[in-house]
Amino acid sequence: MSTTINDISPSRLTPEDLKTLAETSENPCVSILMPTHRSGPETRQNAIRFKNLLGEAKQKLEDAGHDCSILEPLESLSTNFDFWQHQKEGLAIFLTSDQRRVFLVDRTVPASVSVADEFFVLPLLRSGEDAERPLVLSLTWDSANLYRFDGESLESMPTEMLPAKFHDLVLPRDPEENLQNTSHRSHGNAGATSTAMFHGHGEGEDKIEADRRQYLSIVGDQVAGAVYDSGSPLALVATTEVAGHFEAATDVRVDAKIEGSSSQWSDEELRERVCQTLSIDHKAVEQDTAERFAAAIAQGSGSDDVSEITAAAANRRVDSVMVCVDNLEAAELNSIVVDTLRHGGSAFRCAAEKMPGNATVAAIFRY
Template sequence: MLPTLNQDTINRLMTRRGAPALSLYQPTHRSFPERQQDPIRFRHLVERLTNALREQFPDGRHDSILEPFHAIQADHDFWNHNQDGLAIFAGEGYFDVIRLQRSVVEQAIANDRPYVKPLLRVVQSADRYQILCLTRDAIRLFEGNRYALDEISVPEDVATMEAALGSEMTPRGQHGFPQGSGRASERGDAMQHSAGGGGKQDEIDKDQERYFRAVDKAILEQRTRPSGLPLILVALPEQQAQFRRLSHNDRLLPDGIEMAPGAIDSGELKAKSWEVMLPQYIKRLEGLLDRYGESHGQGLATDQLEDIGSSTIGNRVATLLVEADRDIPAYVDSEDGSLMPAKEQGANAPDLLEELSIRVIEHGGEVIVVPPDRMPSRTGAAAIYRF
């Protein structure tokens, strides 16, 4: 299953400082026979990474930091579970492997900190969402976008009703009502009351409500809040209604997919979920652009990179809009916020948009990656100020 890739992942990587820090990005393939080439391309990337490491840090011993890369290269099972991209980060005391739902440009970088810009572009994109597939006694969870959808882990303590309720769950061995009154109670006959009431079915219904409450709480706290992503519900109509009545998840979209999760295949799930998400995606982008326009008219927004750079030092930027798939080889002077052209070239050159994004995130701001045709500026960035 796809490890959860969210802002916490980015934050953890941004705290990893100290040379050497290795970053490897590779496009990969899900299906045979295309994926047969992935280990070969990986070997070439590791060779490039080795050369970059020796060039950047010629005095170090590099065998220990490179050994996990060689282990992955020889792991045939690893290459049978590819998605659309791969990112690996290595340094003193860590080796992080992240599979990606979007293809990435091949890169092999040795520096003094992990190179996280491609991950920023994935995590901060406005089209991502999660899907909760709900039945009366089990759940599954997916994460994706318009291009790809993959199953992710669910909190183990609510994966099934039995896991959530344990010994408190009503036994399922008996159906209907006690004392042989099931058929009468299903018809609504008065016999239900004289034969012991609706106890068994009532308890089963209460179990479902308790389970749905537990699911809502766990998904909200362990998946929605860390990711900040919208949530689409897939369930039968009656379970949709019950779950929505009790849910406290403010990221649960008002429209869902009213089908039994088991009756929908992965291709149909991706298509139907994007139909639900598309209006929300457009609404969010339009809201951001409207907010930028209003703030600009009040002197509380800018698209001038020099001003954005100095404002990140003063912690003024509340929201930063960044153009997708654009690089600007420059960096921000830490003293006065002025922009300095990059001395390095190619993959090792600093990227201004990445640095601005990291600065905004470190100060609690929001970064949104926007498609080029939706950007409100031509500079590659647009900032909305706090004050």
């Protein structure tokens, strides 16, 4: 989620955040976007660029007759060394009179300042926003975490019992007591039941093996419910050993595997490995989506005419809209995207060579 700038602890933008930004309508809405350097001496350029953009925002506010005090919470950032040492590829800041939100972006965004009655979200659109986003299960013998992958970042996807440590799911117990005592919890819409179970009988390796089977079975139940509810494919991040035991202990279908133990990686390393493995599939989905738009336009249930799409978006008629990456600074296209997201549609960017008929924007209508 987002955070106030006073906390100076920005986080990654999620699709839910993007929709919330699109739903904001206030005058003024100030949007400041900029590319950033992750590390090294170049990080000093971050503060300089930000200071310049802040000056541009002040000028635009003055020109529009607005009070520039809305920018005061940002002024200390230009001299905050620690803040600029912890960046990604881009930074996005959004302000209204009573709202201040800051996000890290995993790709470069153009430096821009907007003062309008809506936030400028166009450069933040992700590729294939309406495509299936696979689930990613990060699994070790010590812990299990489930994420949703949108092509660029991982978003935690909690279930009733995940994320969890091994001993959250397989409970220590006096061996004299009955191992059949269980704690039942239901999940999802799959109608299955997951169980926090006690350590089984036996000694040494037999006991460890029994506990691990119980652990994997419970994780499998949780993941199966999430897959059932979402219809998404599943990628498994695990060592060969853990992956083999998981598939043997459950009926969960694994569509892709990422070899390794996430316990030895940072969050960023995990994200990068997932991106490397799943990016090819994501690009293929993007191509399929472009073809779907072209078919809708040919059949009259879509359009690539900017004026027609603008009117349709304002009238809640756009189901999904695709914008060319070469046109991510156009205010008119931003309004199309904002109206589409406000009314429950989806919006995403696409490479110029995959746009139907080399169009600037394409849309599929609801009716």
